[in-house]
Amino acid sequence: MGTEAMLGLTGKDFVILAADGQAAYSIIRLKNDADKIWKVGKMLFACSGPPADAGNFMEFIEKNVILNELRTGIPMSTKAAASFTRNELAHALRKGPFQTDLLVAGVDNDGPSLYFMDYLASSEKVNKAAHGYGAMFTLGLMDRYWKPNMEEAEAIDIIKKCIKELETRFIVELPNFKCKIVNKDGVKEVKL
Known part of the structure; x- marks a missing residue:
């Protein structure tokens, strides 16, 4: 578990x-604007660990x-991509493990x-998730405020509450957060 914080929530259609x-690296901050x-x-794949x-x-x-898409002509579903990724992590675990934690997000025909x-x-399919030490401070907020069929504005508000909680309670300063939303139309970045 690293000092990173990755957060994820499902909504109505995103x-x-x-x-x-x-x-x-260790106790040294290399940069503040990495896009994870x-x-x-x-x-969308959120991935944390050693850069x-x-x-x-x-x-x-x-x-x-x-x-895979070029070979088959069919885009991979989110479930298939998550299964493939989990399988690759399992194979690497026995050879040369990757110290990576991931959140895999997508919207398919069966929803987000x-x-x-x-x-x-x-690997587990979830409605809300967090990785890193930041999870200790944010999962309770997600449990309290997450609800099925949330709108984008509600989800963005929960993410803002989580970031505010990290700023207040976490000893490590995490100054910049990137936030992205995936829906049936594609991916967009959200300014927090």
């Missing part, structure tokens, strides 16, 4: 992800999801879906 912009949310096809592991693993996943994955290759 999924929202937010991640801090900190890239760190990757657009892969029509999905090299996160970058290399996400490039590998992105290229393979695109390759959010998958919680950790570096030990566990």
Whole structure:
């Protein structure tokens, strides 16, 4: 568990992800404007961990999801992409593990879906999720305010409450957050 904070919520017809912009090595902050949310096809992957592991693993996943679509002519569903990603984490765990935690988000014909994955290759479909030490401060807020069929404005408000809680209680300063929403029309970035 790192000092990062990644948050995710499902809504009526969308999924929202937010991640801090900190890239760190040990106790050294390397940068404050890292984008930890990757657009892969029509999905979003939030990935945290050591910057090299996160970058290399996400490039590998992105290229393979695109390759699969080129081979089959069919875009991967969010469930299939999450299963593929979990399987790759499980294989890597036995060879040279990636220290990456992920949130996989997408909207398919059966609605929005959010998958919680950790570096030990566990995976679960959830309605709300958080990774890193930030999860200790934000999951309670998500439990309290999340509801089925939320509108985008409500979800953005919950994300803002979570970030405010991190600013108030967390000893590590996480100055910048990126926030992105995926829906049936694609991906958009939200200014917080």
